[in-house]
Amino acid sequence: MPAKRHIYTVETEWTGNHGLGTRSWHVYGRNHVIVADGKPAIQGSADPSFHGDPTGWNPGELLLASLSACHKLWYLGLCAGAGIVVTAYRDHAEAVMVESPMGEGVFESALLRPHISLSGLGLIERAQALHDQAHAHCFIARSVTFPVICEPVFQIV
Incomplete structure (x- = not known):
């Protein structure tokens, strides 16, 4: 196919x-x-x-938002398929861009720090493992050349 x-x-x-x-x-x-x-x-x-307007979204923020959103979408889908109930998900993501003395820049890394609320005890280990799977499937993370690290924080509700 x-x-x-x-x-x-x-x-x-x-x-x-x-x-x-x-x-x-x-x-x-x-x-x-x-x-x-x-x-x-x-x-x-x-x-x-x-020299940009701080009230507008800049390309770096949009790239990071794409990484964060893509990871979240894969993660929630994988959790649904695994029977893990996520009740809240908020990512505090950060990316580092290094600018050369000549003004060219390159993204060095991105760090996703989702705070996730789970319904049910004993799920954190399984929920953690699904982040690796989400990263492996994320279209955006698979397309960038810099490392994208995920450090989730879980809360049981």
């Missing part, structure tokens, strides 16, 4: 032209809007350290 292909499309429109275009890197904004059919727009910008 041939591989199944999924195609994703978004439109990113730069909204940071303050009337002078890119005449100088000091005069233009880094703001943009990301849209996809039928979905709310995402207000984006550069990281504030790269």
